[in-house]
Amino acid sequence: MLSLTGTPLSAIKFDDKIYHVNLAFDTVIKYLELAESDEPDQEEKAIHLFFGDQELPLDPDFFESSFKLINETITKAPYQSNSSMNFGMQVAPQQLYSYKQDADAIYASFLMQYHIDLLKERGKMHWCVFRALFDGLKEDTPIQRIIDLRQKNLSEIPDEQRSKIAQLQQYYALKVNKSKAEQDALSNNALSAAFNSLFKAAKKGGK
Structure with missing residues (x-):
């Protein structure tokens, strides 16, 4: 923190x-x-x-x-x-995102909102700074859109959108290594x- x-x-x-x-x-x-x-x-x-x-x-x-x-x-x-x-x-536990699996979306989100190239910040940006910026990412950034998608309850989605949302949830599903x-x-x-x-x-x- x-x-x-x-x-x-x-x-x-x-x-x-x-x-x-x-x-x-x-x-x-x-x-x-x-x-x-x-x-x-x-x-x-x-x-x-x-x-x-x-x-x-x-x-x-x-x-x-x-x-x-x-x-x-x-x-x-x-x-x-x-x-x-x-x-x-x-x-x-990271149940809604993965720093490894979601690396592309996290990188794009920092670049989109803060104009920060995380590849250039490796070895320099402190973890606490990174986390503060990560927590401040807006809803329209790629990683936040993915997190929001993963949290959607299909039973609350209109019938005409449910199939598409289900497919997207399957596509963006997290690969869990350890229980x-x-x-x-x-x-x-x-x-x-x-x-x-x-x-x-x-x-x-x-x-």
Whole structure:
């Protein structure tokens, strides 16, 4: 969530040292895609996404606290409570749109309304800025039209339009990779265990 008085998260302090965090919108989208995938070593790949090649402390507390802060930054919304959400590789469900599947529509919407070329903003535009602009997209933008279409109740559509709307809903239907139950399985405890394993492996490699 964007703040008009504070600076968006870009660094984390741990044991009096500062570590840069890459929260560009494209990095976060890669993280969300990783969280929904079946790729092995998700935690290690997530660490590299956000921290790059920095030398990080061999302390599970660093990773646990860092990812808690990162996920709070990613998922916090101004008009809803996130108090029940866990952190880790778990993310807010996206039931009406997909950053991957709807990439064309999102790109066209930003270009149409803000005259912003998102391809030129990769690695630069902070996630919080991206989300604020995304939430401000008007109803006539491509992505908002698709979202509206997906929400339409066919029983409320006039008979002469129902077949066409149904076909459009089928065409624009989201491809769901993981169930909510599977996403919930990536819990706080699972993440802590994973980082403990990383910590032990790093210590062994350093001997």
